Amino acid sequence: MDIKILLVDDEFDFVETMTKRFHIRKMPVTSAASGMEALKLIDEQDFDVVILDVRMPGMDGLEVLRQIRAKRPLTEVIMLTGHASLDAGMQGMSLGAYDYVLKPADFDELLDKVRRAAERKALNVSAQARG
Amino acid sequence: MSAPRPEANHIGGARKLLSKATGARVWKEQRLVLWLHFLLPPVLAALVVAATFATPPLAALLAGAVLFLAACSARGLMSRLSRAEEAKNLLTAQLIQSQKLAAVGELSAGIAHEINNPIAIIAQETEWAAHLLSDAEKASGADFAEVRDSLREIRSQVDRCKNITHKLLDFARKREPVLQEVDVARLVDDMARLVDKEASYKNVTLTRTLPENLPRLRTDAPLLRQVVLNLMTNALHAVDKGGLIEVTAQVDEEFMNIHIKDNGHGIDPKDMDKIFNPFFTTKPPGQGTGLGLSLCHNMVSGMAGQICVESQLGKGTTFTIRLPRKV
Numbered sequence: 001m002d003i004k005i006l007l008v009d010d011e012f013d014f015v016e017t018m019t020k021r022f023h024i025r026k027m028p029v030t031s032a033a034s035g036m037e038a039l040k041l042i043d044e045q046d047f048d049v050v051i052l053d054v055r056m057p058g059m060d061g062l063e064v065l066r067q068i069r070a071k072r073p074l075t076e077v078i079m080l081t082g083h084a085s086l087d088a089g090m091q092g093m094s095l096g097a098y099d100y101v102l103k104p105a106d107f108d109e110l111l112d113k114v115r116r117a118a119e120r121k122a123l124n125v126s127a128q129a130r131g
Numbered sequence: 132m133s134a135p136r137p138e139a140n141h142i143g144g145a146r147k148l149l150s151k152a153t154g155a156r157v158w159k160e161q162r163l164v165l166w167l168h169f170l171l172p173p174v175l176a177a178l179v180v181a182a183t184f185a186t187p188p189l190a191a192l193l194a195g196a197v198l199f200l201a202a203c204s205a206r207g208l209m210s211r212l213s214r215a216e217e218a219k220n221l222l223t224a225q226l227i228q229s230q231k232l233a234a235v236g237e238l239s240a241g242i243a244h245e246i247n248n249p250i251a252i253i254a255q256e257t258e259w260a261a262h263l264l265s266d267a268e269k270a271s272g273a274d275f276a277e278v279r280d281s282l283r284e285i286r287s288q289v290d291r292c293k294n295i296t297h298k299l300l301d302f303a304r305k306r307e308p309v310l311q312e313v314d315v316a317r318l319v320d321d322m323a324r325l326v327d328k329e330a331s332y333k334n335v336t337l338t339r340t341l342p343e344n345l346p347r348l349r350t351d352a353p354l355l356r357q358v359v360l361n362l363m364t365n366a367l368h369a370v371d372k373g374g375l376i377e378v379t380a381q382v383d384e385e386f387m388n389i390h391i392k393d394n395g396h397g398i399d400p401k402d403m404d405k406i407f408n409p410f411f412t413t414k415p416p417g418q419g420t421g422l423g424l425s426l427c428h429n430m431v432s433g434m435a436g437q438i439c440v441e442s443q444l445g446k447g448t449t450f451t452i453r454l455p456r457k458v
Contacts, residue, residue: 086364089325093357094301094426100356102324116311116352123309 003118004045007031008038008064009053009080014103018051021107027114035059039067047075049117051101051110054081054088062091069096074124076117080105164207171204228407229432232425235409240303243296250296254289257282298422302409308351308434310458315348315355315387316341319378322360326367335370337363339378348387350454354430358438361427362391362450368414369395369448387456392449398442406440434458 005022007029009015015031022029030047032038036059038050050068054061065077076098081088089100098117101110150156153169175197182193261282264275316339323339330337359378366376370393380389398406405411407428412421431438436454 083328086325086329086367089322090360090364093353093360094298096353098353100321100325120309120311120352123311127307127309 003027003114004048005029005114006038006041006045006047006050008033008035008050008056008061010034010056011053018107018110022111025111035061035064038064039071042068042071042075046072048121049098049114050075050077051114052077052079052097054079054085054092055083062088062095065092065095065097074121074128076121078110078113078117164211168204168208171200175201225437228428232407232409232428235425236303236429239299239409243299243303246292247296247300250289250292254286254293257285257289295420295422298420298426302422302426302429308354308458310349311352312347313350313352313355315380315389316343316345318352318356319359319380319389322356323363323378325360326363330367330376333367333370333374334372335367335374335376337367337376337378341378341380345380345387346382346456348454348456349458350434350436354434355452355454358427358430358452359389359391361423362452365423365450366391366393366395366448369393369397371395382456385456387454389452389454390449391452392447394447397444397446397448398440399444403440403442407438 005027007015007018008031009018010033012033015033019029019031030041030045032041035056038052039059041047042050052061052064052068056064061079065079068075068077077096079089079092079097079100080103081100082103092100098120099113101113153165178193178197182190182197185193261279264278264282267273268275319339319341323337326337363376363378370376375394377392378390379392380387382388399413402411402413407424408421409425410421411425412419414421428438431452431454434454435458436452439451439453440448441451442448
């Protein structure tokens with residue numbers, strides 16, 4: 001199964017490296033450099049997993065998370081954070097984030113989390129189909 | 132469904148008759164003991180009758196035996212009854228607790244829902260007022276710094292309200308757990324890493340010693356993450372500088388228990404039966420919504436588990452998340 005991933009981060013280098021690494025695994029990644037851009041993409045496409053930086057200029061990652069959950073309740077969101085902020089962590093989890101990854105992120109760890117998040121989405125979708 | 136075989140029916144019928152005759156309704160593994168209790172009184176009666184026919188020394192011996200057996204049986208019955216009573220009380224308490232939480236949850240979600248819209252409008256209008264204010268400043272050249280401060284304060288208080296209503300709505304949300312294989316040790320470590328930094332500011336040690344061969348658990352990962360994170364944060368708030376928080380886990384046949392233990396100030400015994408109530412908090416006003424633990428209780432129930440607490444004032448508190456291994 002192909003996992004549709006959206007990577008949202010304002011750090012260009014990070015996005016580039018991550019995209020490359022996902023591509024090597026034959027997993028296509030769409031990227032967005034800001035919250036606004038991400039939300040626009042989410043309106044157009046149904047992503048399985050969004051990897052979302054907590055701290056970005058412009059719209060705050062938590063606000064983006066809130067809007068993603070409202071727009072696409074089935075899409076799972078993995079939060080990325082550079083600084084281990086407990087408060088942001090608590091808020092993110094209570095807003096319905098699937099998981100948290102601390103930067104610098106270990107790629108295999110992130111990949112595993114993406115797979116599990118996608119699995120959860122698939123489970124939710126099939127549960128909904130059953131009614 | 133297949134029709135029951137005749138002999139099964141026959142056994143069922145015999146059992147029904149026996150149940151009627153003995154008054155016992157619960158059989159299963161208790162069968163033998165129940166039978167012993169049932170058969171003992173007639174046996175004792177027979178012994179007493181036999182004693183009246185016997186010679187005095189034999190009668191004394193029989194009387195002694197009757198006394199001993201009767202006492203044993205009475206004691207067995209008594210402890211069985213007490214145990215059943217205790218189990219019933221515990222279940223009733225749990226039932227009352229969860230019914231109370233459900234009722235309050237429903238009520239507060241209703242209120243939160245109603246209040247959400249006005250709050251959103253206040254937020255919008257505040258933003259609009261700030262916009263008008265900057266226009267007016269440009270036009271007149273006057274400085275409205277104080278008005279702007281006041282608007283900012285309104286905005287921050289509105290955010291606070293939004294935060295509370297959000298939590299309340301979260302509280303009442305019906306949760307259908309999504310079950311996945313979860314590596315609990317990894318999950319705990321992930322969440323602990325979020326707490327680590329804050330813990331090091333307070334010079335608090337946060338250890339997680341989960342057994343290496345901890346089996347995977349089928350449960351709802353994000354729910355468990357929230358509960359673990361919440362309980363670790365609570366523990367961090369409960370300890371003083373130089374405190375210790377220990378996260379451990381152990382499994383038995385049926386359950387996995389995750390313990391979060393701190394050596395903080397503990398919970399006052401008089402508060403013990405209130406800690407899971409929504410809005411109950413011992414923090415100063417404005418510093419806690421008092422929803423954290425009731426949310427945890429809710430989420431753990433959603434995972435078909437239980438949350439237990441043991442605490443000694445001044446010594447510390449241990450929260451245990453008890454999750455079923457077979458859901």
